[in-house]
Amino acid sequence: MLSKRKINKIKLLNNKKNLRLDKFIDLALYERNGYYLSKKPIGRKFDFVTSPEISQMFGEIIGVYLLYHWKEKINSKFNLIELGPGNGTLFKDIERTAKILPNFFENADVNFIEINKELRKIQEKNLNYFKQSKIRWSKALNFKSKLPSIIYSNEFFDCFPVRQFLNDNNQWFEIYVKFNEKENKYYSINKRVISKKILDYLYKREKIYEVSFSRNKYFEQICKYLKKNRGICILIDYGYNKKLKNFTLQAIYNHKKTSIFENIGKQDISSHVNFNELIEVAKQNKLQINEFVTQRDFLIKYGILERKKKLITKNSNLNKNLLDEEVDRLINADRMGNLFKCLVVSNL
């Protein structure tokens, strides 16, 4: 939970001037006692369940994809970087899959980019059997190594704070947050956009526009790094590449949607990733777009249905219905299949 001091700081800021939406989200997620610094959010018992937590097959498919690209295009020492590893489940599944190609981990310099100390402890515990000495943890990406890199993430880019704009009668407005002392609650207000830079950016955009400049900047750093030292980045997240009808910012508390103004510091706030923005950044940096597909198409293309069959044939003790349900949850178009997208960029 946000400390009283921090809540007071938000209120104070709001009393003096309105707080831009992304700054409010940033405080709620990343300040001392903010959600991502203090909570253990992932897993069936917690706020949300992610694809690696749903089925081992998710990590196995990603694993095979990484192995193939390393073997075919790198085949030497490299950085293996996971952004926001959560409970470490995805890595664990990749590590098990890589047993078919032992050279992969012998050549890997493994980096975990993790901001949450509690999750880092869980990652250390979950990776007991993997040589922890081979893993380096950092809070932020560092771009010192000159080795080629394989960078991957699941549900990482949705965490970045967004700004929201709307156009009414040819005038652009931005969402800000204000605190009402009397009613003791936060609420949003629209403020006219006057910055020429932002107005130029919004020119010809849809009437509702949500953007995370910090997300774009983070991804741009990755693209520049890959461009310079070679490599590939695979990112999976919920998101869109079509016009927005409504803003996508959402808060989740104990598996239920809530208002972003409730449970501050105790609940997850995220937004759907605007993939057009990321693709644009990759193109500007002259990277190849290897894949931009739905999670459903990615997992089917790279063999999740065959993997399921193989698991069932190999182990008659496995509960077939459970496996069917897990795969359905990941690939069904009405569940995670279409909402989640997979973007792969590279210069290999």
Ligand SMILES: C[S@@+](CC[C@H](N)C(=O)[O-])C[C@H]1O[C@@H](n2cnc3c(N)ncnc32)[C@H](O)[C@@H]1O
């Ligand atoms: C939604 S969780 C996804 C976890 C995991 N990838 C999975 O699929 O289960 C987001 C992860 O990113 C981490 N994280 C969020 N923002 C971060 C940041 N700015 N820098 C480093 N890690 C961050 C969180 O602590 C958490 O491990």
